Amino acid sequence: MSSQRSGFALLRYPAPLVDAFAATLPEPNRSYYSEFRKLLRPHDPRCYRGISREPLTPVDSEYHDPEFEVPARAHFRQIVGQHEPSMYFSEDLLPTLALAEKVRSLLSDPTAYETVELRCSPFRPDRRAFGYDIGYWSGDHFSLICDSAVMPHWHGPDPTSFPAVAAALRWVNEFFLFPTATTAEQYAEFYRGQPWAETEFEPGEFCVIQVMRTGPGT
Numbered sequence: 374m375s376s377q378r379s380g381f382a383l384l385r386y387p388a389p390l391v392d393a394f395a396a397t398l399p400e401p402n403r404s405y406y407s408e409f410r411k412l413l414r415p416h417d418p419r420c421y422r423g424i425s426r427e428p429l430t431p432v433d434s435e436y437h438d439p440e441f442e443v444p445a446r447a448h449f450r451q452i453v454g455q456h457e458p459s460m461y462f463s464e465d466l467l468p469t470l471a472l473a474e475k476v477r478s479l480l481s482d483p484t485a486y487e488t489v490e491l492r493c494s495p496f497r498p499d500r501r502a503f504g505y506d507i508g509y510w511s512g513d514h515f516s517l518i519c520d521s522a523v524m525p526h527w528h529g530p531d532p533t534s535f536p537a538v539a540a541a542l543r544w545v546n547e548f549f550l551f552p553t554a555t556t557a558e559q560y561a562e563f564y565r566g567q568p569w570a571e572t573e574f575e576p577g578e579f580c581v582i583q584v585m586r587t588g589p590g591t
Contacts, residue, residue, distance in 0.1 A: 380466025423506035425516035445479035504550025
C-alpha cells in the first residue's frame with residue numbers, strides 16, 4: 374500500500390472535550406492538572422486544534438446503536454473501503470473536502486465537528502494552517518502535545534516534570550500547536566527523552582502533522 378500524505382478529518386471542537394476531561398479527573402489528579410495549566414499560561418489547552426480530538430471514524434452498516442452516528446459513519450466506510458492496518462495509511466481520513474462535508478452533513482449535530490485537512494511531510498506554507506501536531510498518522514491518533522499537556526490520558530508527565538514540559542511547549546501558538554515543523558520536531562526530541570513518555574514501536578512512528586482549517590474563521 375502506498376503511503377498517504379494528506380486527507381480530511383472530522384474532529385470535535387476542543388473546549389468541551391478538555392472541560393469534560395478536567396471535570397472527570399479524580400483528586401489529587403485534578404489539583405495536579407490545575408497547577409500544570411497555570412504553568413502553561415498564557416497558552417490555553419482548551420484552544421488545542423490538533424489531531425487527538427475524538428475523530429469520526431468509519432463503521433460497517435450493520436451497527437444499529439442510534440447514538441453511534443451510523444448514517445454518517447457507514448457512508449464514511451462506503452467512501453474509504455476496508456484497509457489493512459498501517460502506520461502510513463489512515464482509514465479515518467477522507468480523500469476530498471466535498472466528501473468530508475457530505476459525511477459531516479449526515480451527523481445528528483454537524484456543528485459538533487469541524488473538518489480539517491491533515492498533511493504530513495513534505496509540507497508547504499499555507500495560510501489556513503492551525504499549526505503542527507506530532508503523533509500517530511493512523512491508529513488511535515495519539516498526539517504528543519495532547520497527551521502531555523491537553524488531556525493526558527495515557528502517558529502524562531509526572532508533577533516533577535511539569536516545569537520542563539511547560540518550558541518545552543513555550544513555542545506553541547494560539548491553537549496550542551507548534552508554528553513550524555522544526556519546533557514540532559524539537560518537541561518530539563524532548564518528548565522521546567522523557568521516562569514517562571509513550572515510546573515508538575517503529576522509528577518514525579511519531580509523525581509531524583500539519584493541521585489546516587477548511588472553513589472561514591477559527
